Amino acid sequence: xxxxxxxxERIIAADAEAVFDALADYKEVRGKVMTGHFSEYxxxxxxxxxxxxxxWKLQATSKRVRDCLLDVTEPTDGRLVEKDRNSxxxxxxxxxxxxxxxxxxxxxxxxxxxxxxxxFFERTFAPKGLGRIYDELxxxxxxxxxx
Numbered sequence: 001x002x003x004x005x006x007x008x009e010r011i012i013a014a015d016a017e018a019v020f021d022a023l024a025d026y027k028e029v030r031g032k033v034m035t036g037h038f039s040e041y042x043x044x045x046x047x048x049x050x051x052x053x054x055x056w057k058l059q060a061t062s063k064r065v066r067d068c069l070l071d072v073t074e075p076t077d078g079r080l081v082e083k084d085r086n087s088x089x090x091x092x093x094x095x096x097x098x099x100x101x102x103x104x105x106x107x108x109x110x111x112x113x114x115x116x117x118x119x120f121f122e123r124t125f126a127p128k129g130l131g132r133i134y135d136e137l138x139x140x141x142x143x144x145x146x147x
Contacts, residue, residue: 002112002113003110003111003112003113004110004111004112004113004126004127005108005109005110005127006108006109006126006127006128006129006130006131006134007106007107007108007109007127007131008106008107008108008131008134008135008138009104009105009106009107009138010104010105010135010138010139010141010142011098011102011103011104012102012103012104012105012138012141012142012145012146013101013102013142013146014101014102014103014142014145014146015097015101015102015103016078016095016096016097016098016103018103018145019095019103019105019141019145020078020080020095020103022141022144022145023080023093023095023105023141024048024049024052024072024074024080025047025048026043026046026047026048026049026052026054026072027043027047027048029141029144030054032140032144033137033140033141033143033144034056034137034140035133035136035137035140037058037059037060037133038056038057038058038059039056039057039059040055040056040057041054041055041056042054042055042056044069046072049072049074049080050072050073050074051072052071052072053069053070053071053072054069054070054072054082055067055068055069055070056068056070058133060126060129060130060133061129066084066086066087066089067086068084068086068087068089069084069085069086070082070083070084070085070091071083071085078094078095078096079092079093079094079095080092080093080094081093087111088111088112089109089110089111090109090110090111091107091108091109092107092108092109093105093106093107094106094107094108105138105141107134107137107138109130109134113126
């Protein structure tokens, strides 16, 4: 099994602290910025960064739905990590300053891919598909924090 990784980034016209706070706000903001690929969104514990437990289903393709139950940690300033209890998937959100009143938001997801021919297709196509989903989510986030 090879590790699969999808990474997307966006410059947002808001300071890094505001962007990070919005990302870490699972109670109010995160549910609003999720794309149509996510369903059954539910905060099960916490709701603000470290210690949050959140659930959703991610429909990456018409046939592929992943049931996610995520533990949220904040290992360092500006970094939010979501570890899925149901799989090897780990998503890391990193927000850093990018000049006056701007920030860079980077989202990177890694997981252990399948073997064989299915794994080949997963490694080839999944990063692009997930990248598009997260690009849309980051656009929604930018719209939310740039108000």
